[in-house]
Structures are given as structure tokens and as C-alpha cells.
Amino acid sequence: MADMPRGQRITALSLLVPDYEPGIGFYVGKLGFDLLEDTDMGGGKRWVRVRPKGGGVEMLLARAVTNEQRAAIGNQSGGRVFLFLETDDFDRDHAAYVAAGVTFLEAPRSEPYGKVVVMQDPFGNKWDLIQPVANGSS
Structure with a gap:
């Protein structure tokens, strides 16, 4: 190469x-x-x-x-989650976005890779708000 x-x-x-x-x-x-x-x-x-x-x-x-x-x-990714917004404090940001009227498509959930929720901008783009698991710990 x-x-x-x-x-x-x-x-x-x-x-x-x-x-x-x-x-x-x-x-x-x-x-x-x-x-x-x-x-x-x-x-x-x-x-x-x-x-x-x-x-x-x-x-x-x-x-x-x-x-x-x-x-x-709103469809630049063919309907899949398009953008990933990583946070250092999921609960803080989720609460602020709920208060601001951001649309969430599901309830927050814990996955092996971190705490995550799918949200949607007003144009149709799906985002993951995610707080990754720190250094592989669970």
C-alpha cells in the first residue's frame, strides 16, 4: 500500500x-x-x-x-441513527433536553457500551445521546 x-x-x-x-x-x-x-x-x-x-x-x-x-x-442516513452525541453526564443532558422539548423516540436504556437514548431533531434526523461506559467498566 x-x-x-x-x-x-x-x-x-x-x-x-x-x-x-x-x-x-x-x-x-x-x-x-x-x-x-x-x-x-x-x-x-x-x-x-x-x-x-x-x-x-x-x-x-x-x-x-x-x-x-x-x-x-432528515433522511441523510436512510432512516438510521445518523449522529452520535457523546456526553459526560447522560442524566443532566437528557433532563435538559426533555425540558427544552426535544423529541425522544424511546426511553433511556443501558447497553454494554453505555447509557443511550434515541432522539430526533425537528427535521427528522435521528441522534443517539450516549454516555459511554468508562474504560470498559460496567
């Missing part, structure tokens, strides 16, 4: 939303993500970046503008 580049990482992903304000309203307003950037690019286009508190991969909120893009809102 040829020499592969070193030091790569995924820093951001694009998430289709119907418009910027509802995306910001949910991710910043309800989930408490940081709004890293909201730059007017002209012609109704904006560069909107959000990221969970504590760091991690950024999301670029991309306003769907074509029929194909609009059809993919």
Missing part, C-alpha cells in the same frame, strides 16, 4: 436543514451547541457552523435549495 497521509481527521460535516434559523434554533437554542460562525455569503446563502459544547466535529448547517436536497432533509 502506498504511503498514506498522516494527521488527518474529519473536522466538519454538512447537515441539510430547511432554513438557517430553524437549524440554529434547534442546535443552539435547544441542544446548547455553540454557534461558531454565521457569515452572509450573499444571494441568501450563509456559512453557519455549530459544534457541541466541549468540542468535537463541527456541523455546517446547509440550507436545502434544490428539490433533491429538500427531499434528503
Whole structure:
């Protein structure tokens, strides 16, 4: 195999939303993500970046503008859980999200890999809120 580049990482992903304000309203307003950037690019286009508190991969909120893009809102993973939000305090974050009106598709459960619950953003994307088991302990 040829020499592969070193030091790569995924820093951001694009998430289709119907418009910027509802995306910001949910991710910043309800989930408490940081709004890293909201730059007017002209012609109704904006560069909107959000990221969970504590760091991690950024999301670029991309306003769907074509029929194909609009059809993919909330279904970028074919109906599967699409995004995984890791927390250091499941009970704290779950309670805050319940109070904020976030939609949960099930009750919290314990799995061998951690405490988890599936939630859904208002656009249809499924998320796992997860607190992993620390260092393999149960």
C-alpha cells in the first residue's frame, strides 16, 4: 500500500436543514451547541457552523435549495441513527433536553457500551445521546 497521509481527521460535516434559523434554533437554542460562525455569503446563502459544547466535529448547517436536497432533509442516513452525541453526564443532558422539548423516540436504556437514548431533531434526523461506559467498566 502506498504511503498514506498522516494527521488527518474529519473536522466538519454538512447537515441539510430547511432554513438557517430553524437549524440554529434547534442546535443552539435547544441542544446548547455553540454557534461558531454565521457569515452572509450573499444571494441568501450563509456559512453557519455549530459544534457541541466541549468540542468535537463541527456541523455546517446547509440550507436545502434544490428539490433533491429538500427531499434528503432528515433522511441523510436512510432512516438510521445518523449522529452520535457523546456526553459526560447522560442524566443532566437528557433532563435538559426533555425540558427544552426535544423529541425522544424511546426511553433511556443501558447497553454494554453505555447509557443511550434515541432522539430526533425537528427535521427528522435521528441522534443517539450516549454516555459511554468508562474504560470498559460496567
